Amino acid sequence: MSVLAPGTPAPTFALTREDGERFTEQDLQGKTTVLVFYPFAFSPVCTDQLQLYERELGQITAGGAVIYGVSCDSSYAQKAFREKLGVSIPQLSDFEPKGEACRAFGVLHAGGFPQRALVITDAEGIVRWSYEAPSPADLPGVHMILGGLKNA
DSSP: OOOOOTTOBOOOOEEEETTSOEEEGGGGTTSOEEEEEOSOTTOHHHHHHHHHHHHTHHHHHTTSOEEEEEESSOHHHHHHHHHHHTOOOOEEEOTTTTTHHHHHTTOBOTTSSBOSEEEEEOTTSBEEEEEEOSSTTOOOOHHHHHHHHHTO
16 A cells, blocks of 8 residues: 555545544645654654754745644644644644554555655645655655645
8 A cells, every 4th residue: 555646536534633623634625735644753753854844834834735744643642742842733643543544545554653654635635746755764855845735
């Protein structure tokens, strides 16, 4: 299984926001959305990744795009992670049922966590650009998101 290809409609999915509210494919409508799938809150590469994206958030959102982090950690762990890092990027939890949304996007690693991947959808919820890192240890740079946004 691999990340959804450009031109594919976003699948039916449900994630949980920090406040416990649901985030579904309907929330992708009306704006360009960057979904950042990452393996584990508090892990070194994930920490570096979110801090890097936060530093460049102005560039990422300059054209009106929104960005979310997605992992299989609980929303409580994600909130603590986000707060500890001091980042503003909202986090979405795929904790229950664990990995179901990640599986739908084609990024669930065999180990039961999200493969490091980026998915950009357009205002209609169609995947316009996607990337899956060769391994969970590989951090995709901001230039990749910015290049993907040009295609969205």
